Amino acid sequence: MGVIRMTQKFAAHVTPDRMFKALILDSNNICPKLMFSSIKSIEFLEGEGEVGTIKQLNFTEASPFRYAKHRIDALDKENFTCKYTLIEGDVLMDKLESITYEVKFERYGTGGCVCKMSSEYHTIGDVEIKEEDIEAGKDRAIGLHRDGCVLELKSDVLEPLDDEGIPAARKAHNLKEFSCPIAPSRMFKALILDSRNLIPKLVPQSIKSVDIIQGDGGAGSIEQVNFTEASHFKYVKHRIDALDEENSMCKYALIEGDALGDKLESIAYEVKFEASSEGGCICKMTSKYHTIGEVEIKEEEIKAGKDQAMGIYKIVEAYLLENPAVYA
Structure with missing residues (x-):
């Protein structure tokens, strides 16, 4: 089994506790309401939201996938951190055994936060995963964290200088x-x-x-x-x-x-x-x-x-x- 690790982060004009409550603690209620075009429902199969709980995401017919099952592995409400694993579903295709995610919201600026997300893709045997497959997964995760909470932020990636020699600050x-x-x-x-x-x-x-x-x-x-x-x-x-x-x-x-x-x-x-x-x-x-x-x-x-x-x-x-x- 191979392991591919990815990290990403973004800033938000929302406090860490609110983002954590919306996207982690109450995701089964809020995400289907705000992402109704792709998520039909989120239901508990085992547990009530604590560590060990297994949740199933049911996607709409507009989605290329049908469902995905997540298991909550760690939940730290005081430090706004959650670790969970995608353990089953057609999202894994025939290449992955599981995907483990860790999400942490840290305070940033005045009333905002930085969301840090890391993911580990556990492949089946020595199967190779294309870069575009990983990028698609990252985009879906970012889309969920942003559009699910209706955040509109100005952002992009900075370069030291542009092709005209103008500093990145410009x-x-x-x-x-x-x-x-x-x-x-x-x-x-x-x-x-x-x-x-x-x-x-x-x-x-x-x-x-x-x-x-x-x-x-x-x-x-x-x-x-x-x-x-x-x-x-x-x-x-x-x-x-x-x-x-x-x-x-x-x-x-x-x-x-x-x-x-x-x-x-x-x-x-x-x-x-x-x-x-x-x-x-x-x-x-x-x-x-x-x-x-x-x-x-x-x-x-x-x-x-x-x-x-x-x-x-x-x-x-x-x-x-x-x-x-x-x-x-």
């Missing part, structure tokens, strides 16, 4: 790629061309509406995303800078909104969907953060934006899998 870049079983044209239509109609329907717990306040939806148009009262933010405005339907590519910029805080002037994004040999697509996302003056952005402050985007992308992916005729 610009931050990130490139993210992931594979998807949906054709590029359908993903582009759902996530770009018709996002103002589709996204509020799929994530009503966090996005109230998306309105066009200038233009007709083409290049030069400005859209306003209005968040619900459950959100940490009120609104953001995006400007569409380029739209190439033939090549399934879009460039846009976040130009206004409380999500920018007092450190960012804007955030520029480029999204492109390319056909893959398996019949789906490869989504390539690039983001560039433009800071105000020489202000410094800490990595912990800006490390979760791509994960939030991934959470929405996965929800849309599940919806399109469940509804093959939509945007066909």
Whole structure:
């Protein structure tokens, strides 16, 4: 049996005790309500939530999986730490015996926290796991921890210098790629061309509406995303800078909104969907953060934006899998 270890972390504007209660102690109630598009229910098979308890996650028909069983191995309510193991389910496919997770929430800044997650993939024999399989698991975990609690945070990965020699305090870049079983044209239509109609329907717990306040939806148009009262933010405005339907590519910029805080002037994004040999697509996302003056952005402050985007992308992916005729 082989073991593959992974670690990751993200910052949140929520206290450790609240995150721990929502995502660990009361996850069986809150997660199906907030992630209804992918999780149907979470039920106790053994125990009542203490160490040794076994829970079963039942996924919706939109999910590529049916169920997963977790066993709670350690629970430290005082230090907001939990260790649990995925012991059964089609999520393990035919390559894994189990996956062990350890989650810890630590105080960060004023009223926030840092979530640290480590995972160990225990393979069957000497079977090899592809990197994209691990990345998909990480994205699902991040999506659950972020979208399940309706957190909207500014984040990405910093580099020391950009290609223009500008210090990282002035610009931050990130490139993210992931594979998807949906054709590029359908993903582009759902996530770009018709996002103002589709996204509020799929994530009503966090996005109230998306309105066009200038233009007709083409290049030069400005859209306003209005968040619900459950959100940490009120609104953001995006400007569409380029739209190439033939090549399934879009460039846009976040130009206004409380999500920018007092450190960012804007955030520029480029999204492109390319056909893959398996019949789906490869989504390539690039983001560039433009800071105000020489202000410094800490990595912990800006490390979760791509994960939030991934959470929405996965929800849309599940919806399109469940509804093959939509945007066909």
